[in-house]
Amino acid sequence: MPTVLLVDDDVETLDAWQGVCESHGYDTCMAEDGRAALDLLHKREVDIVVADWRMPVMSGSVLCHHVRNERDLAEIVFILVSGEPSPPAFVYYDGFLRKPLDPSELLTAMDRLLLERAADGRRRRP
Numbered sequence: 672m673p674t675v676l677l678v679d680d681d682v683e684t685l686d687a688w689q690g691v692c693e694s695h696g697y698d699t700c701m702a703e704d705g706r707a708a709l710d711l712l713h714k715r716e717v718d719i720v721v722a723d724w725r726m727p728v729m730s731g732s733v734l735c736h737h738v739r740n741e742r743d744l745a746e747i748v749f750i751l752v753s754g755e756p757s758p759p760a761f762v763y764y765d766g767f768l769r770k771p772l773d774p775s776e777l778l779t780a781m782d783r784l785l786l787e788r789a790a791d792g793r794r795r796r797p
Contacts, residue, residue: 678731720735722750755769
């Protein structure tokens with residue numbers, strides 16, 4: 672069962688995302704900002720991160736930058752989510768989705784990106 676880390680400063684959004692992901696077979700963990708998410712990533716193996724772009728403490732784009740630049744985390748699939756009309760050009764993420772998220776769009780993106788990672792042979796480093 673793939674594990675997804677959901678990151679957003681809005682608890683109601685996290686609860687909604689968690690319900691959708693768990694009902695479709697994903698194991699979930701959650702964090703309310705990028706710093707807490709990064710701490711969790713150092714303790715727990717995660718296959719995919721879904722993070723809001725704009726959050727206090729550490730934004731999703733800064734979290735993504737850390738993930739991409741840490742050898743042990745670099746292969747994690749990363750989806751950035753935002754209400755902004757266009758994605759940031761300064762960070763490498765695997766997917767960008769606009770808020771409000773349609774649950775089927777989220778699940779489709781997660782499934783597709785995990786399949787692409789597996790087909791490319793990308794794996795988390797032990």
